[in-house]
Amino acid sequence: MVAFDCDGVLVDSEPITNLVLKDYLNELGWRISLNETCDTFIGRSIKEQMPYMEEKLGKALPETFLPEFQRRRDEALRQQIRVIPEIEQVLKKLQSSAMPFCVASGADSGKMQITLGHTGLLPYFEGRMFSGSDVARTKPAPDVYLLAAKSMAKLPGRCVVIEDTVAGVTAGVAAGMHVLGFTRSSKADALLAAGAKQVFDDMRDLPELIL
Structure with missing residues (x-):
């Protein structure tokens, strides 16, 4: 098999999803680049990486973070x-x-x-x-x-x-x-x-x- x-x-x-994630994290205050986003998160579950994101941001993510990320991601994927x-x-x-x-x-x-x-x-x-x-x-x-x-x-x-x-x-x-x-x-x-x-x-x- x-x-x-x-x-x-x-x-x-991967380029589509990671660009969406990079832009969202930038909005929240983490000035991470696209290359850094790919190196850090590619192949990994965004949900499971949320504690790491909070550590880097120095604050809690919004309660709506995951559904909002998925909404943005899905919209971009449908188009691209x-x-x-x-x-x-x-x-x-x-x-x-x-x-x-x-x-x-x-x-x-x-x-x-x-x-x-x-x-x-x-x-x-x-x-x-x-x-x-x-x-x-x-x-x-x-x-x-x-x-x-x-x-x-x-x-x-x-x-x-x-x-x-x-x-x-x-x-x-x-x-x-x-x-x-x-x-x-x-x-x-x-x-x-x-x-x-x-x-x-x-x-x-x-x-x-x-x-």
Whole structure:
């Protein structure tokens, strides 16, 4: 089985989401740059990072912070989301080979419905979508990948994970899965250091690595 992360692997959402977060944190008083926002928060649950944000701000976040962030994020995603180049061709090849695959994201399920829905990828994953909303702990904990394997009746050691962040690679490794690192959002050496077995920078190369 192949388990795809969603953001940065299937859809090009990371720049959009992190720009929204950067602008919001700037409004609240943290003058963080876009590069710093990406380095700090990419691949991680915003909800779980809220105590860290409060520490950096030196004050409590507004009670409406999370729903307001999600509202802004979702609006931006609806307008700007695009697929990762060549990913649909990869999914079609997996379908034709009868290789089972799913999406296992640390993001909330509502976000996946927007990103996969607005890019036309949703039909590939109907009934095989696992999110941070489904588990107690999000990445870098392995929970969502273990849930995906259990739900699809696959042993973790027989699963391949496609990830683009250190947190995601760490989650896949902790789940006992073979992890391939996609270097669109993170540097190759960082993904390898986290435990990725191989790295690649072009989705056209992926079928040869998994089929």
